Amino acid sequence: MVTELEINQLKTVSITLLQKAFANHLALGAEGRNTGKFNDFGEVSLMADWDAEETIINGCRQAGIPIVISSEEHGEVAVGDNPQYRGILDGIDGTNAYKMDSGPYGTMFAIFEGINPRYQDYLVTGIIEYPSGRLLIASRNEGAFVMEGNRIFPARTSGKSNLDPMLTKVFIDGGFEFNTEFFKPRLTNFRNLYIGNIGNKGIPWGASSMYYFKLATGETDLVLECTRKRNLEIAVAFGILAEAGGVIVDRHGKSIAQRKYLSFGQAAGEYLPIISAATQTLANELTLIL
Numbered sequence: 001m002v003t004e005l006e007i008n009q010l011k012t013v014s015i016t017l018l019q020k021a022f023a024n025h026l027a028l029g030a031e032g033r034n035t036g037k038f039n040d041f042g043e044v045s046l047m048a049d050w051d052a053e054e055t056i057i058n059g060c061r062q063a064g065i066p067i068v069i070s071s072e073e074h075g076e077v078a079v080g081d082n083p084q085y086r087g088i089l090d091g092i093d094g095t096n097a098y099k100m101d102s103g104p105y106g107t108m109f110a111i112f113e114g115i116n117p118r119y120q121d122y123l124v125t126g127i128i129e130y131p132s133g134r135l136l137i138a139s140r141n142e143g144a145f146v147m148e149g150n151r152i153f154p155a156r157t158s159g160k161s162n163l164d165p166m167l168t169k170v171f172i173d174g175g176f177e178f179n180t181e182f183f184k185p186r187l188t189n190f191r192n193l194y195i196g197n198i199g200n201k202g203i204p205w206g207a208s209s210m211y212y213f214k215l216a217t218g219e220t221d222l223v224l225e226c227t228r229k230r231n232l233e234i235a236v237a238f239g240i241l242a243e244a245g246g247v248i249v250d251r252h253g254k255s256i257a258q259r260k261y262l263s264f265g266q267a268a269g270e271y272l273p274i275i276s277a278a279t280q281t282l283a284n285e286l287t288l289i290l
Contacts, residue, residue, distance in 0.1 A: 011137065
């Protein structure tokens, strides 16, 4: 069992590494948009993506954290001889938003207890927002907080429990065709519906990291997406939302808390609807129209 002291130590390291990734990102400047190596999915990564992950991975190594990290660019990386934790890392979530300078994006990092954890086994999880540098950080049973300059304040969801087409604010991750095909037809009468891809309200691309950031801080009420390659964004968001008062559930309204990170929604070509909501009640209402 991981102690409170150990969690606090992991939290301190995570904050330091996310802030270091932010500083390095600023230092890269325009060079960060240059292409670099091929990632684990056969895609060409940007220098900024690769560098952010290198910063976190090397930082864990230097801090002596025994961890296996699942990442977007580097794939699976073992740090130490006897890993005790599972790390989840997305160097730049919102790469298209970054390349096109269309809005904020972020680095996402979380540490889970054990190398084959359930979603509920999160210990520390965080998102740092670019280009503002705001940091959203949460740890188990300690709540979620936003660090902005010298200010630290609690992060809480909106607490909305009623699904109202005129008032409920909804984000759909439009980067995956499944999401637009599954969710959009069922929510056509929602006034505050945002689909984060080309052709929507003049904003070319959004970022899942920022949708979750807004959900955890009460700026939106629902984030709708699907399982896909390693579920990196969903895994990092789970602990943040749990600590901020929100939930992540499947299309039937059941929490994914006890699902195994390494296997849930990870079959080839498997896309499962995922609902992230300000409250369980709101999630339940949405499932009635899906």
